Each structure stands twice: as C-alpha cells, then as structure tokens.
Amino acid sequence: MSDKYLFAPEPQASVAVKGRDERFPVRRIFCVGRNYAAHAAEMGNEVDREAPFYFTKSPHGLCPSGAEIAYPSGTEDCHHEMEFVVALGGDIAPGEGAAGMAQIVGYGCGIDLTRRDLQGQAKDKRRPWDLGKDFENAAIMGVLTEAAEFGEIGDQVITLDLDGVRVQEATLAEMVHSVPEVLSHLSRFYRLGAGDLIYTGTPAGVGPVKPGSHLLGRIDGLEPVELRIKA
Template structure:
C-alpha cells in the first residue's frame, strides 16, 4: 500500500474500551432508522415491522466524539439549524468480519456495546425528507456522534433487554427498554450484513426510543443503558 499521501491522511478515531489501555478503531458508522415503534409514531410513521433501513455517519475525528468514562464532553451547537435534537442509542461494536450473517450467528460478531447519541439537525432532516432527498445534512455533520466507552461483550453479556434513557438538565426525556427494538441487535446485524460486509471497527447505532426533542446551548445530557458506562455531554 502506498502511504505517501499528497495531503495529510485522515486520523483514525479510537473509542475507549473499558478495562483496556488500547482503543477501538472506528471504521464505519451505520445507523438504523425508526427502530422503536413509539418513536416511529412520534415521527408520523406506521410502526409495522417493515424491513429496516440504514444511513451512515462519517467516521472522522470531526464527527465521532469519544466520551471518556466519568468525563463530560462539550458539543458545539451546529450551524444552519434551529431544531437540534438528541437521540439516545445503544451502539454495537463489530469485532469479526462477516457477510450474509444468520441471526443465530450474529452474536459471534459483536465485540461490545456502548452508549451513543445520534445528534440530529431535525429541521434540515425533515426538509430533506419532504423533498425526497438524502438525510446527510441532518444526520452526518460535525460532532454528530458522541459515543461512550465500549464494554466488551465478554464482560457484560449479550444485551437483549435493559433500560435505555436520556436526561436533559436532570429531567428524564427518553426512557424505554432494549427489548422494544423492532429489529433486535442480532436481526439488525443479519440484515445489514446482506448489504455490506461487516468488518472489525464497524459501529451500529441501533435506533432511538420515543421522546426525542431539542436541546439548547448550556444544557447537559446524560445517556444511560443498563450495564454500560453512561455518557455526559454539554452543548456549547
């Protein structure tokens, strides 16, 4: 491979891993849309179990924001929006290559889990949706993916149920259970692997429950998933 680049190469983003001094290198970030029925309803959709759909976020250091354990990270309020939304999500870290993975084999491809936020410029996303255009400007912007430390599946077990919640300035705004995912983690991995070959370093943001809403500068968000390290993020 030729490593003599004409401009500086993109730096690989690493997420902290609980119990290790080594980081998890982020390769790609896949996101699942409308994967909780109540959230689908609040977004104006019928929550029937249609095939899942996916979109991506950038994997660069300007987009992925590692949130260390016990620390609070600041996010700048993004430009061109007046409706900046939080979406708490379970993040699945892939540790083994696979394509056309059967649901019953999906667990063997999981390295671990983390808590993440799919930050969204909702007004821009909705404008694009109404025009039948891609969502990138609403979803794939700088600092749009704060993600906490990864807990290895060997340490926490497979997460098929458990509370997921987000608070803003101490008030709970999102609260649900992983058991309410329309497509559970194994099914999501199986479906995604028919579209892309999954590789170590890939992240899957599995969808957000109901209660999404706007956040303003000066507000502090705390996201939790049972069994995982919480994340704390403040908006500048």
C-alpha cells in the same frame, strides 16, 4: 515503498474500551431508523416490521463522551437521540444473524444528534438525510464495554436525561428489530466487519437541545454517555 500523501491524513477515529489500553478503531457507522415503535409514532411514522432501514454517519463525526461542543451549525432545531451501540470485531457473512453475534466485541451508549429541520426539509423533497444526520460531532460515543461483560441483550433500561430531567426511557427489549435481525439484514448489503459501529435506534422522547444543554445517557450495564453544548 511507503505511501505518500499531499497532506497529512486525519488520525484514525477510535473509541475507548473499558479496562483496556487498546482502543476500538472505527471504520464505519451505521444507524437503524425507527427501531422503537413509540418513537416512530411520535415522528408521525409507522414502523416497517418487514425489514429495518438505515442511514450512515462519517467516522469523522465521532465525539467522545464528556465533550463540550458548539451548537451544530446550519440548524435551529438540533435534536438528541439516545442509542444502544454495537461494535463489531470480525467479519459477518451475508445473512448471518445469531451466529454473527460472536463477532460483537462490545457495546456502548451513544447519542445521535440530528439537525431535525434539515432532515425534515430533505424528507419533504424526498432527498437523502445526509445534511440532517451526518455532520461534525453528530455521533456521540461512550466507552465500550466488552460483550462478555455485558452479557445477553434483554430488558436493560435505556434512558436520557436533559438538564437533569428524564426525557427518554425504554428497554432494549422494545427494539422492533433485534440486534441479530439487524446483523442478518444489514450484512446482505455491506461486508460487515471489524471496526463497524451500529447505532440501533432511539426510544420515544427525542427533542431539541440548546446552547447550555447537558445530556446524560445511560443503559444498564454500560458506561454512561455525557455531552454539554456550549452556552
């Protein structure tokens, strides 16, 4: 017997894959916090080098590269955070790090939009960050490049230009917790598998966007990610 619903469910969230007709269906979105030391410092925090920490975003918050969106609601201080994104195509056993790399199907450029004022209020009251991090169009995602084409993660440069001015720049080698380390740790708390995206953290230089802003993010070897905020 086929499933019946009270109303039509939303379409499956997905991301385009370079050179393929098939799309990557998104199951969950995990984000690594404070994974670049300089970014942690600019936010007045120290890096926990013992273990990474995480927050999540809903797949319904995905926004494709090239979109033009309204300025996010409920905030007067929305910030950009450029990120290297990992896309999983298979299950990862608990604690599996280096071996888990074989389950990565691709990588992409992403932008984590953050309602910084709401995040700050939550921090002050020791509350979850959901209002600051998880909202419509908060996870901008570029086209995925298959892992075999991208090759090894190393000193690829990650940048973000805001209105034509370079505001974020680092290398992937500067991540405090590497991708294998993140996979090893995160897989102890979740059954990581096909359809999971992991935003691996942002370099220093985060800052506010405004109506009319144009964002362009790049990582060597990947398709760029682009976003415009409606004037």
